[in-house]
Amino acid sequence: MRNLKKILSASLALVLAVSLVACNKADDKGSQEINKSNDEVQVDPAKLDFEAENLPNYDGKGVTLSYYTVGTAPEDLKKVQDKINEYLKEKMNISVEITYMSWSDYGSNMNTIINGGEKYDIAFGSPITGVNRFIHHGLFADVSKLLPATPNLEALIPKDVWQGVTLGNGAIFGVPAYKDSSATQYWVWDEEMVNKYNIDYKNIISLDDMTPVLELLKKENPQMYPMYLNKSGINSLNFEYEPLAGGIGVLFGTTKAVNIYAEEQVQNKFRTLAKWHELGYINPDAGTLDEVPKGDNNIFSAQGFPGAEVGWGKYSHGAPVVTNPRLGPMYTSGTIQGSYMVISAGSSNQEAAIKLLERINVDKYLRNLFNYGIEGVHFEKVEGKENTVVRTEDGAKKYNVPSYSQGQFMNLYVEDPNPEDQWLKVAEQNTKAETSPILGFVFNPDSVETEIAGLENVTEKYFSALNTGSTNPDQALEDMLKEMEAVGVEKVIEEAQKQIDEFLAAKK
Numbered sequence: 001m002r003n004l005k006k007i008l009s010a011s012l013a014l015v016l017a018v019s020l021v022a023c024n025k026a027d028d029k030g031s032q033e034i035n036k037s038n039d040e041v042q043v044d045p046a047k048l049d050f051e052a053e054n055l056p057n058y059d060g061k062g063v064t065l066s067y068y069t070v071g072t073a074p075e076d077l078k079k080v081q082d083k084i085n086e087y088l089k090e091k092m093n094i095s096v097e098i099t100y101m102s103w104s105d106y107g108s109n110m111n112t113i114i115n116g117g118e119k120y121d122i123a124f125g126s127p128i129t130g131v132n133r134f135i136h137h138g139l140f141a142d143v144s145k146l147l148p149a150t151p152n153l154e155a156l157i158p159k160d161v162w163q164g165v166t167l168g169n170g171a172i173f174g175v176p177a178y179k180d181s182s183a184t185q186y187w188v189w190d191e192e193m194v195n196k197y198n199i200d201y202k203n204i205i206s207l208d209d210m211t212p213v214l215e216l217l218k219k220e221n222p223q224m225y226p227m228y229l230n231k232s233g234i235n236s237l238n239f240e241y242e243p244l245a246g247g248i249g250v251l252f253g254t255t256k257a258v259n260i261y262a263e264e265q266v267q268n269k270f271r272t273l274a275k276w277h278e279l280g281y282i283n284p285d286a287g288t289l290d291e292v293p294k295g296d297n298n299i300f301s302a303q304g305f306p307g308a309e310v311g312w313g314k315y316s317h318g319a320p321v322v323t324n325p326r327l328g329p330m331y332t333s334g335t336i337q338g339s340y341m342v343i344s345a346g347s348s349n350q351e352a353a354i355k356l357l358e359r360i361n362v363d364k365y366l367r368n369l370f371n372y373g374i375e376g377v378h379f380e381k382v383e384g385k386e387n388t389v390v391r392t393e394d395g396a397k398k399y400n401v402p403s404y405s406q407g408q409f410m411n412l413y414v415e416d417p418n419p420e421d422q423w424l425k426v427a428e429q430n431t432k433a434e435t436s437p438i439l440g441f442v443f444n445p446d447s448v449e450t451e452i453a454g455l456e457n458v459t460e461k462y463f464s465a466l467n468t469g470s471t472n473p474d475q476a477l478e479d480m481l482k483e484m485e486a487v488g489v490e491k492v493i494e495e496a497q498k499q500i501d502e503f504l505a506a507k508k
Contacts, residue, residue, distance in 0.1 A: 060094030073100035153358035164336025168506030174340035179409035182433030184328035233467025246455025257496035277469030287470035306425035373399035454487030
């Protein structure tokens with residue numbers, strides 16, 4: 001079996017690469033369609049307020065559930081886990097044993113666990129971890145058969161989000177984390193710069209819209225690189241194209257598999273970046289730079305949600321920022337499958353496992369205990385704000401875990417200084433999302449693994465140079481497409497299209 005870490009690295013590169021196309025003027029029509037929104041749409045906060053009292057106590061007969069998840073094991077894991085189990089013993093007569101694995105090890109470890117038939121109950125899933133490759137092999141419990149026992153969980157998560165983890169045959173392979181499950185891409189701007197140069201940032205969507213701004217900034221600041229990039233290029237995630245494998249994807253709103261790098265709008269984007277690089281708008285070392293120095297990223301692109309500007313300003317840029325949505329919101333398989341929890345098909349505790357996942361998602365006390373740790377030890381509530389917290393020193397250093405790997409966000413406390421209605425705004429944004437016609441589709445690479453390995457090597461070879469404008473795009477693309485053809489790109493496209501057609505036929 002191929003080296004999984006290499007697969008994950010290349011797959012992540014693909015996700016980043018294919019999504020950069022969203023910026024071109026050539027795709028303004030598609031961008032405008034995806035940008036459809038209804039400012040009148042509002043979410044009733046009561047619909048997000050699923051109280052634990054709605055859950056009857058459950059007798060799990062004292063079982064201990066094994067729960068594998070991603071992230072560095074926090075120093076205070078045992079302390080928090082003991083508190084969790086004290087509560088679970090009272091409410092459900094179960095306990096849980098949580099095992100954290102680092103991002104670099106999670107995929108390969110789960111590969112060993114699943115292929116080796118090791119017993120476990122619950123595990124975190126995501127395409128980047130490689131867990132998606134097991135979806136078609138019957139190794140995860142069909143959650144649709146378990147949901148009748150957890151009506152609050154089923155009601156909490158919107159139908160579109162459930163659809164994102166539902167195969168063509170109706171089987172649900174995991175419980176999705178309901179959060180910013182629809183993706184929106186933003187341009188993020190240094191606020192002082194915007195005010196100084198009176199930049200009409202709210203009307204800048206495409207790369208062509210951006211070009212006059214970069215020209216102005218370079219003219220006024222000759223030593224400045226207004227679009228400061230690292231080797232990953234402009235962060236656009238999987239917008240415009242839903243990536244499948246090895247440079248193959250589907251244009252949002254369609255059902256046709258294509259070689260993304262052969263698409264004219266993609267190629268035009270690379271040509272624009274090359275012009276920016278030539279004119280000095282992009283830093284010369286972008287193609288090899290690992291990280292943009294904090295403060296030099298005066299304009300950047302990021303996926304987020306209303307209120308995210310607080311965190312971007314504080315942590316990503318180091319100064320106040322303003323934002324404008326560039327694309328989205330949109331529901332795709334990728335945006336929803338970025339975080340879900342599977343139950344092992346081999347688990348003898350499937351009912352207890354789904355009951356635990358229901359309580360984590362519905363029970364506000366338990367959800368925040370999992371996420372922030374113990375009140376008074378790892379976090380404190382902000383005076384006068386019932387749902388806003390600050391981490392203590394112990395919380396920051398000894399219990400800081402990935403929120404998105406656990407469950408829904410809508411009953412999480414908000415971390416100061418973010419707005420207290422942050423999750424309500426996220427829920428409202430989700431209601432405005434356009435939905436992919438292949439929502440829930442998961443590509444099975446088994447029959448074309450060799451070809452995909454070759455394609456990933458080719459795309460990785462050209463990725464940074466094309467996405468930072470550091471090469472002649474026409475020559476690079478000509479060479480790249482020839483190499484992709486030589487390693488079997490057409491075979492992968494045909495297999496992907498076959499599976500998409502079967503998925504759509506099964507849904508009818």
